[in-house]
Amino acid sequence: MTVALLSLVGFFISLYLWLWKVGIIGTIVCGDGGCETVQLSEYSSFLGVPVAFFGMLAYGALIGLSLLGLQPRWRERRSPTVGLVLVAGAGVLFTGYLTYLEAAVIHAWCRWCVASAVVIAVVFLVALSGLWALRREEAAAPEPPR
Amino acid sequence: MAQSMNMKWFYAAFGVLVVAGAAWIWSSRGGPGAVEVDAIPVTATSFPGWVLGSDSAPVEITEFADFECSACAQFSILTAPDVRKRLVATGRVRLRFRDFPIQGHLYSPIAHQAGACAGEQGKFWEMADLIFFHQTTWVREGRPNKSFEDYAKQLGLNMGQYQSCMKERRHAGDIEASRQAGLQLGVNSTPSFVIGGLLVVGALPYDSIARLVERAEARARK
Numbered sequence: 237m238t239v240a241l242l243s244l245v246g247f248f249i250s251l252y253l254w255l256w257k258v259g260i261i262g263t264i265v266c267g268d269g270g271c272e273t274v275q276l277s278e279y280s281s282f283l284g285v286p287v288a289f290f291g292m293l294a295y296g297a298l299i300g301l302s303l304l305g306l307q308p309r310w311r312e313r314r315s316p317t318v319g320l321v322l323v324a325g326a327g328v329l330f331t332g333y334l335t336y337l338e339a340a341v342i343h344a345w346c347r348w349c350v351a352s353a354v355v356i357a358v359v360f361l362v363a364l365s366g367l368w369a370l371r372r373e374e375a376a377a378p379e380p381p382r
Numbered sequence: 383m384a385q386s387m388n389m390k391w392f393y394a395a396f397g398v399l400v401v402a403g404a405a406w407i408w409s410s411r412g413g414p415g416a417v418e419v420d421a422i423p424v425t426a427t428s429f430p431g432w433v434l435g436s437d438s439a440p441v442e443i444t445e446f447a448d449f450e451c452s453a454c455a456q457f458s459i460l461t462a463p464d465v466r467k468r469l470v471a472t473g474r475v476r477l478r479f480r481d482f483p484i485q486g487h488l489y490s491p492i493a494h495q496a497g498a499c500a501g502e503q504g505k506f507w508e509m510a511d512l513i514f515f516h517q518t519t520w521v522r523e524g525r526p527n528k529s530f531e532d533y534a535k536q537l538g539l540n541m542g543q544y545q546s547c548m549k550e551r552r553h554a555g556d557i558e559a560s561r562q563a564g565l566q567l568g569v570n571s572t573p574s575f576v577i578g579g580l581l582v583v584g585a586l587p588y589d590s591i592a593r594l595v596e597r598a599e600a601r602a603r604k
Binding site: 266270 | 388389392395396399400403406407410483485488490491558561565
């Protein structure tokens with residue numbers, strides 16, 4: 237549940253940044269001009285696609301997986317949680333790289349990007365702890381009779 | 383039972399978040415200060431800045447300025463006219479303006495785009511003067527794009543060209559080139575000036591600039 241709610245927050249942050257990038261939102265509210273600097277830098281696109289779009293895809297996948305994992309048929313299965321850990325893990329790595337670029341290369345901070353980095357890191361930790369709890373439950377479950 | 387109550391609360395919270403997020407995005411759309419842009423990556427170009435004065439002037443003053451910085455506006459209004467009249471027009475100094483939009487200024491990136499788009503039509507200095515002169519107005523009103531369009535009309539710019547330039551952020555790379563050049567020189571506040579190789583910070587009065595120019599002239603003569 238926490239993952240779904242946090243991912244929804246992350247999704248809207250990514251959507252906001254992407255809409256600004258494609259010109260639908262005119263002025264980015266940042267409290268600081270860093271967002272413009274970062275979003276206008278050459279690093280704001282990856283393979284010709286705004287990085288915020290990849291964020292939307294990742295958060296969308298996290299929302300889908302977490303909602304799936306909440307359904308009765310899937311609640312006891314491990315695959316949705318494993319999927320969450322993998323997607324969030326990839327997100328943490330990519331966001332870590334982008335945060336490094338902000339600090340060391342662009343020399344500007346985009347607060348929305350930092351907020352997204354915090355969200356994806358928390359999502360990853362929560363998903364990881366969920367996976368850990370599942371493994372413990374599996375280990376504690378009595379052996380089926382032979 | 384407890385599980386189903388939890389799920390109800392979860393779906394309620396999820397729904398509230400969806401509605402709140404959608405409302406936020408919807409209210410952010412467009413807006414009076416909006417500049418519609420195409421998604422283009424920005425790479426710093428080799429743009430050298432906007433130059434006023436003779437190529438053969440013995441001294442160059444490079445100004446790193448931010449259009450939303452009040453000290454820069456103060457310099458532009460109070461001191462720059464003297465500098466242009468007494469130092470640039472007399473062939474002693476060549477003035478170079480380099481964009482240095484600083485963090486914390488919401489409208490600076492748009493203002494610098496407007497300056498560059500006017501510069502594309504040979505009216506950078508005139509646009510820069512208007513932007514600085516009316517700084518308090520366009521910052522207070524929060525509709526910089528509208529204000530800059532008015533200045534562009536006032537200067538007789540080709541509005542189609544100006545608008546497409548703004549929309550495409552055509553000079554974002556040039557602005558970034560100037561910002562990077564400033565960072566490399568150690569500029570961290572505006573206005574900053576490089577006069578005869580010396581980096582000085584702050585809205586200097588004319589007399590201080592003249593003294594630094596004289597020193598640079600003397601050094602150039604040696």
